[in-house]
Amino acid sequence: MIATIAGLLEGCRHVTVGASSPVPGAGALLARRLAPADRPMIVSVLGSQAHNMFTNGGVETFDCAAEGRIDAFFLSGGQIDGQGNINLVGTGDYPANTVRWPGSFGSAFVYFMIPRVILFREEHSRRVFVDKVDFISAPGTSSAGIHRPGGPYALLTPLCLFDFDKAARRFRLRSVHPGHSVEEVADNTGFAFDRPDEVPVTPTPAADRLALIRGTVMDEIAETYPRFSADMRAALPAA
Amino acid sequence: MIATIAGLLEGCRHVTVGASSPVPGAGALLARRLAPADRPMIVSVLGSQAHNMFTNGGVETFDCAAEGRIDAFFLSGGQIDGQGNINLVGTGDYPANTVRWPGSFGSAFVYFMIPRVILFREEHSRRVFVDKVDFISAPGTSSAGIHRPGGPYALLTPLCLFDFDKAARRFRLRSVHPGHSVEEVADNTGFAFDRPDEVPVTPTPAADRLALIRGTVMDEIAETYPRFSADMRAALPAA
């Protein structure tokens, strides 16, 4: 998963990650490690002090995005639907939601302004991937004439990787992770999506990248996501 | 003159002075010295490092004024007319002015937002005080319905002190400085103004204030306006 994220970030100059998203964070730190010397990548982890070079307060993240200086961002959603709409507020009828989540954070803005918004959810189920979200925190696409340089770019789950087709306003299955099948994806996804006739398997990282993840990247992650990297180290097969 | 300025600033909590206006600066520093302990006065000298507690860059002066946190400011003008309009741009027809001055600075904004804008000009002549200015950098008054918490409060010259009457949109002679006469003021002023039947003489500072000006205030001024305070010391009658 971390290697797949790094792949999605290729060519980015500046990637921003929320504080509480360790897997995307690890993917970004790996991508930075792999970035060519003449095109270095900056990774900003919001809320952290070490991995964050913003000096104008919380608003700078959004100004920076609006200036076109952020290439990729990660968003998730309590619900995500087939048009790329995301719901971070709750289910049932608003505002007295039956289930209330924290809130939309910066989604309604970054989803418009950042070119590669990568959606990432660790639960692949019909509960999460619904046909129509109950509340649109941030719309997947916008009507003609609306200023929108950015939007959903991909959706990564434990089962598979989707691309988002802006014109068609639909997701398109790019690959299924090793050990999982297209049927399994279809069974657990509540919205319709396109797929190629032959759906490839998500490539596993080459040995050198794997070593890199388990080595230097792991240390860097530990510094920002101590708990996460400890769990990962435990889960690694004994080297 | 410095004592008169201090008088005009009575009760202010925050006075802002441009870098290149030593007499107003001295007046403000004197007023701060005289401010009662329970109502301390802050004096910000723009462009100086010592007497300036702004930390958000040049824009903060204007934001601060717009928040209603600046009570008094000093403006001058190449031309000032009877309606309180000021011209800092030039004479003749704009933009190829026959005489071009530096420019309007922040006048078109502060003249609206700061309650006590004190106009100050060291040359009292018909060339400066005209009937109608050639270019309105900042209007003396505004039409009804225009948001305007501030405006001209007084006009101080080497000859006299005017108040500005917002309703009448005219200046009103408050007092004439010792050694000068109402006729002299009328002869050298190109715009009509109101006056009381008996025009008092501008009070000279009491001995204690005079001592204060020549003592501690002089040292403070020296730090901000070195050249000005040196000239003043030279001009003082041998103590």
Added chain:
Amino acid sequence: MSGKIAKVEALAEQVRDGTRLALPVDYGGVPMALTRAIVARGARDLDLVCVPISGLQADMLIAAGCVRSIETSAVTLGEFGPAPAFTRAVRDGRIALKDATCPAIYAGLQAAEKGIPFMPIRGILESDILANRPDWQVIDNPFAADGNPDPIVLIPAIQPDIAVFHAPLADRDGNVWIGRRRELMTMAHAAKHSLVTVERVVDGNLFENEELAAGVIPTLYVDAVAEAVHGAWPLNLWDRYPIDEAAMRAYIACARDGTADDMRRLAAKAVPPQPYPAAAE
């Protein structure tokens, strides 16, 4: 110079019922000691503005029944899970809710900071956030090329009555050092008054050191400062001291199962442990 240095309780007294109160983000320096004093004082009908999200602070105020309404982009206890009192109050409809998105709250505060009635902002169009905010507006961009309306959202100015936050350092004149946490400065500029707790009040003037001065909120914006060692406890203060996980769990239990009185009691007696727990790892 001025008598701006006061006790935490005195600051809490100034937060009268019905105050529109601006709160900082959890990792930004949250004045929990002052918040407990506000709860202990029994404040009511507070209108909270989270800059731009809140967590423990908003949840405790809600749990103790001090809150009438909340404007926020999110309320969460982060890795400790959802904010129990907030979630329950929203579902029961006990507090008025103004859902926003982070940059919209900054835009509203910056409008108040600049004395303008509104601030334009990109994005947000065709979202249900906008649909549920009758106080926001949409106009066509007057500078757009002909034939293209280019709609844009306008956020009205947000002027809190009082901004409260916690910072490492202040001097006796009331100048407060906030380093890179400029959202605290935006709050202080936008709000009518600011009440600040700090780890330490020092003599001398922070402006004497030009490097420090770059991260200072001048006393001009600060009404009162109170010294409160570990004043953010049980939350962390930047990377200076860590979050107290045990105290957070105790809080969650009380907020989820207890009553407003239970929360007031918890707030009244909660005091940072001595010695302060070292970093979790």
Added chain:
Amino acid sequence: MSGKIAKVEALAEQVRDGTRLALPVDYGGVPMALTRAIVARGARDLDLVCVPISGLQADMLIAAGCVRSIETSAVTLGEFGPAPAFTRAVRDGRIALKDATCPAIYAGLQAAEKGIPFMPIRGILESDILANRPDWQVIDNPFAADGNPDPIVLIPAIQPDIAVFHAPLADRDGNVWIGRRRELMTMAHAAKHSLVTVERVVDGNLFENEELAAGVIPTLYVDAVAEAVHGAWPLNLWDRYPIDEAAMRAYIACARDGTADDMRRLAAKAVPPQPYPAAAE
């Protein structure tokens, strides 16, 4: 890390003809060494944006014939009197002039910084500045109470191609320390590119010291940095070294009586004197 450290001449090469160039206020850190290199390179048709006023820098560029237009709230040499080349060029109509007022220029830059097409601003109504700025607009405040139109001025975004300024310090990664001079940060955020000269480039990273970090413009906004000791000469750099009065008088004589070629020669050979003159008093 990145190769952002370069020579002053290399920075000057990047200022191509027709560049919209943002200049800092005289006391804010003016890159005069870079300016002389731009003049020596023979740049033409520059559109200057003074943030919010300029002096020697704009006047020298105008005197050397590099300038097509200038947007400014004022151009003056302060206690050294009026700016000769500016005054003459305006009177002869040789450069296009966009007169503004300081907060309007900040508003335009902050609009570009925030990616919005315009920024509202109070004041300015019924002034001749507004009357001569067809690119500014006035609308009724959409949030005004009924019956009161409450007109307000809208300033379009100002996005300079390049911002140039001088600062005390930068590190090898391109992070630049500007302390309290936040207008330099606004310029750097608003402009597409920033070219910076500094007194000293240091090893290590400015973000390692949290106090310094509060006054740093991150390398994200900085395209290139060049070391130029006394790079602001003959102007002062804050209160670090004073203005060189003799050099200013020599400049004024040349700008007033000389030709563009004279100015180019003056610029080409002018070098800060060794040892640097002590403070005037």
